[in-house]
Amino acid sequence: MEIHFKSYACSDDVTSIRFYGITQDPETHSYMMVLDYAKDGNLREYLKINFNNINWKQxxxxxxxxxxxxxxxxxxxIVHQDFHPGNILSSDFKVMNISDFGLSKLIRANPNNPEKKNIFGVLPYIAPEVLSGDEEYTKAADVYSFGIIAYEMITGFPPYPDIPHDNDLAMKICNGLRPKIPFHTPKLIxxxxxxxxxxxxxxxxTFEELCAELWGYYSYYRDYLKYGKYKESEIGIQIKKAEEFSANQESTNTxxxxxxxxxTHPQAIYTS
Structure with a gap:
């Protein structure tokens, strides 16, 4: 709760889902956080239903x-440590909020008492250095998770849906296995x-570097669509080719x- 409140209250922009306070169950006396209601649920469920309606600008x-x-x-x-589409919530998915900081930690907390290297989270989104036990969860591990999430947002497919999420998959990820990105995906992405x-x-x-790069792609493509600017931009050309390929696939292969x-394989688990 402390970390969720910190992520909500200490940022100039609302990053995590809105935090109203705490309440207590009158029977069990357990404390609960009161959070904003995200009517569209999490990103994974949204993609399942709406992926075909999400254009490249979005x-x-x-x-x-x-x-x-x-x-x-x-x-x-703060390192999130459990970053996956099930923890990304929204009411319209034009603005997304990050939730579930139950496994998160402050990097500089208890420097003289490092935590034991425990592995937790959703297997396909866990960085290989964490799976192997070589490293703790770090900011770089969150970036790895973002890469898998980005794959899912671009393709509409969750990672490794057709195989069990077990020790064998963990070993393969440590040895270099990654989801297959469709060849017609814009090369910049x-x-x-x-x-x-x-x-x-x-x-x-870093996320600072990613934010700057992705903002550039978005703004170029937005201005191309809205004002006809940057017609020769690399991102615009690549997206046009991707859209043409997808349209051709849909018309020729049903x-x-x-x-x-x-x-989805019955042992493919996407919840934490």
């Missing part, structure tokens, strides 16, 4: 918005995602697996 905006909010969290020296989930921790960008009809 995708770029959402990626930038999410990186901006995580930048604010990291500026408070593919590059962002792959940098985020790089096995080499120091090669991953049996392909889509974000609206994919099957």
């Amino acid at each position: 995708k770029l905006y959402n990626l930038n918005d999410l990186s901006f909010r995580m930048m604010n969290i990291h500026e408070l020296d 593919t590059r962002v995602i792959m940098r985020c989930w790089d096995a080499r921790v120091t090669y991953r960008p 049996t392909i697996t889509t974000p609206l009809n994919y099957q």
Whole structure:
């Protein structure tokens, strides 16, 4: 609760979901946080229903918005540690809020008493250095999670939906397995995602760097659509090609697996 309140109250922009206070169950005497109601639920459920209605302008905006909010969290020296679409909430998904700081920690808290290296969270979003036990959760591990989330936001597919989320998958992730990004995805966005989930921790960008880069892509594409500017921008050209490919696929192949009809393995777990 302390970290959730800190992320809400100490940031110039509302980063986490609105926090109203605490209440107490009259029977069990357990304390509960009172948070804003997100009528559209979490990002994963929203994508399942609405992915085909999300255009590239909205995708770029959402990626930038999410990186901006995580930048604010990291500026408070908070590591989320359980960052996945189930913990991203909204009422319209034009503005997203981050929730569930139950596993989060302040980086500089108790420096003389480091915590034992425990692994928790949702397996596909956990960085390989954490899975292997080589590293604690760090800001770079949150960036890895963002890379997997970005893949899901761009493709509409959760990571590894067709296999069990077990020790074998954890081992494969440590050995370099990553979700397959469709080849027609704009190369600039593919590059962002792959940098985020790089096995080499120091090669991953910070959220400050991601926010600046993604804002550039969004603003160029927005102004292209609205004012006809930047027609030769790389991001605009790549998105146009991606849209043409997707339209052609839809018109010629009615049996392909889509974000609206994919099957999930019974042991593929996406909740924490």
